[in-house]
Structure formats: structure tokens, C-alpha cells
Amino acid sequence: MENLILEGTNKTPAVTFLAGSGSLEIxxxxxxxNSFGFYQPLxxxxxxxxxxPSAKSxxxxxxxxxxxxxxxxxxxxxxxxxxxxxxxxxxxxILWHYEQEDEDMMEAGQDYNSLVDLPFQLxxx
Amino acid sequence: xxxxxxxxxxxQMEKEDIILSFxxxxxxxxxxxxxxxxxxxMEVEHEDHKRKKKFYHVLVECxxxxxHHMESLQEHKGNLSPEQAGSAxxxxxKGAAGSYLIITGNFILTENADALRNKIDVINGMNAVxxxxxxxxxxxxxxxxxxxxxxxxIIDIARKSGNKIEYDFQNLLDxxxxxxxxxxxx
Numbered sequence: 611m612e613n614l615i616l617e618g619t620n621k622t623p624a625v626t627f628l629a630g631s632g633s634l635e636i637x638x639x640x641x642x643x644n645s646f647g648f649y650q651p652l653x654x655x656x657x658x659x660x661x662x663p664s665a666k667s668x669x670x671x672x673x674x675x676x677x678x679x680x681x682x683x684x685x686x687x688x689x690x691x692x693x694x695x696x697x698x699x700x701x702x703x704i705l706w707h708y709e710q711e712d713e714d715m716m717e718a719g720q721d722y723n724s725l726v727d728l729p730f731q732l733x734x735x
Numbered sequence: 736x737x738x739x740x741x742x743x744x745x746x747q748m749e750k751e752d753i754i755l756s757f758x759x760x761x762x763x764x765x766x767x768x769x770x771x772x773x774x775x776x777m778e779v780e781h782e783d784h785k786r787k788k789k790f791y792h793v794l795v796e797c798x799x800x801x802x803h804h805m806e807s808l809q810e811h812k813g814n815l816s817p818e819q820a821g822s823a824x825x826x827x828x829k830g831a832a833g834s835y836l837i838i839t840g841n842f843i844l845t846e847n848a849d850a851l852r853n854k855i856d857v858i859n860g861m862n863a864v865x866x867x868x869x870x871x872x873x874x875x876x877x878x879x880x881x882x883x884x885x886x887x888x889i890i891d892i893a894r895k896s897g898n899k900i901e902y903d904f905q906n907l908l909d910x911x912x913x914x915x916x917x918x919x920x921x
Contacts, residue, residue, distance in 0.1 A: 620767060641770075641795050643763055643802050675788070677795050678887035685874060711785055714792070714895065721867075725875050 611662075614655045622648050623673060627655055632664025632700070636687075637672035640680040649683035656690040663700040667691065672707040672735070673715065681718075688726045695728060704730045752829040761805050761823050761841075766798050773827065790835050790920050793896045794827065797918050800888045801825065801839040804914070808842060814909060815842065835920040845912045848904050858890055859899045866894045896920050 611629045618624035623638035642648050669691060676684065691702045706719035716732060723730040748756065755772060757765070773794060777787045801823055808815075823841035830836045843851065861869060870890045893900055901917040 620770070641799075643766070643799055675792060675795070677799060678891045679799065681874060681887060712788060714788070721871055721874075725871065 611658055614652065625652060627652070627659070629659055630664070632667040633670075634667060635670040635672070637670070639674050640676040640684075642677075642679070645677070645679040645683045649680070649686070653683075653686055653690060656687060660690055660694050660697075660699070663694045665700050667694060667700055667702045668705065669702065670705045670707065671719075674709070676718075685722065685725060688722055688728065692726045692728055702728050704728050705733055706730055707733045707735050710734055754827045754829065756824070756826040756828075758824040759822055761798075761802050763802075766802065769798065769827075770795070786920070789895055793892055793918050793920055794837055796888045796892045796895070797837045797839050797916065798825065800892070800916070801841050803888075804841045804843055808844070811844060815911065830919060832921070837918045837920075838915065840913060840915045842907075842911050843914045845906060845910050848906075848912045848914070851914065852902070852904065854886070855889060855900050855902050858893045861893070863894070863897070866890060870894060892916075892918050 613629055614625060614627035616622070616625040618638035621639065621642045623636050623640045626633070626635045628634070636652075640648075671684075688704070691704070694700050695702050704722075706722070708715035708719060716734075719730060719732045754776060755769065757769070759765075770791070773791065777790070782790075805823055823839065825837070825839040827838075828836050858866070858869070870887065873887055873890065889900065896918050898919045898921065901919075903915040905913040905915075907913060
């Protein structure tokens, strides 16, 4: 399957989803007014990826800001990744990054960790 | 428009410590510009990084909340009078003890006013711990929406600002109300 590469904008994050290596990264800002439009292709890509994923998926989330409309979409992404673990098709590790002293972003990582059954690593940058 | 004493307006805004104010059509491009202006202003003011992030976060939610109200009003636009059609207003400024204020004003359907009022009252009645679990509950259960964040915005404004949300509804004729929301960031 094809990789999904999107450049970041002032309202949407950069996306680098590499199917072969299982290296998935979302970084930057995510504050679009209608997040569903932006995240739809990512969710579709993940549907296909989850069918035959890499044995190990490493998912880096490095967000500076995200709005509440994105927060819903991020949860949907994590839930799609969760199915990879549930079906036993592969391992998934979430590397949740937050800026030093950004307690809100760190807490957001903990929040997601409590909502999905995936190993989270909280990484200060 | 009658002749306006712009200098008087300038002095008024200076006195009120208004950083930015706008009245008109709320578009995605406009919001992008506002974010850029505010980010630049924060840089100039050497605002504390943590506080800057909080302010920016609440600003995005407040403006997008208004944007979504405007969006959902579009189908009823034909019933709005010329002075109401497609317009909203917001002000970003400083309040007491260096706090930041974000005030938005927009039209909503009067039939939706009570539900919105109740929603804010419920949120205002919660402490930080309750807000967090309410947010998580909504996040975990809400359906994916192509519009807003399933009502998460208002909860997030309360959570991130750490203050009660002030609001006002002015009942107008023709089934519309003017809704004002004020968020304060200490």
C-alpha cells in the first residue's frame, strides 16, 4: 500500500504514515474548523493499514496544539490502531510528545491512554 | 454610516485595552489571520510560554465556537434582518491584573438558547476534576461530527481558562437571539 505524506499548514499537522516500516507520525498544529475533512483520509489509510499492518507500529504524536474538534479525530485514529492490537496482527506503541512544562499536552496524553488499550510513552521534548 | 470620530474610538479602545476587535463575516481565512496576529503580539510582549499556549488554546476554541454557530445559522439566514445576516463580533483584550479576555457575540436561534444556557450552567457548576471527567466522558462517547467537536468546545474553554464562562442572551424579534460569551484567562 502507498504511504501517506502530508505537509503541515498553519492549521493542520504534518503527516508521515509509512506502511512498510510501520512508522507513523503526526506533528505540528491541529486546529482546523472542520477536522473531519482533514482526518478522513488518515482514517481511511489506517483502515487499509490495519488489515495488514507492520509487525510493529511506532506512532509518534508530536502536537503543539490541537482543538477539541481534532481531539475527537485523534481518538478515532487511536481506536483504529487499537484494532491492530486487538486482532493480534501486530504491536502498536504510542509515543506521545509534549513540550517541557506543557502540562495540558501531557495530561491529554494520559487522557487518551485511559481511553484506549495501547501502550503509551509520554516523552518530554 | 454617520461620520465617526475615529480618534475617539481609538482612545476608547486604548483605554479598554483592546488588542483586536472585529465585526463582520467570520471565515476560515479571517480566523487564520487572527491566530497569526495574536501569535505575533504574544512574541512582542514576551508573554510567558505556558500562559501564551493557554490563551491561544482558549482563543481557538472561542472563535471556532462562534464559527460553528454561524455555520449552523446559514440555513436560516434568509430570516435574518440585514444587520444580522452573516455577521458576528469579537474582541480580544486585557482585563484586570493582566488577564486576557476573549468576548464573542453572534446570533443563534432562540429555540436553541435554553439548551445552550443549560449546558454552560452545568459546566460552570463543575470543579476542575469534574470538568476533566465530563470532558473524557463526552470525548469517549460522542459521535464523530463533521462540524464541531461534539460540544467539547465549551467544556474545554472552562477547563483551560480555569474560570467560569460568562454569557448573555438578548432575545430579539423573529426567533433570533444575540449570544455573548466571555472567557477570561488569568
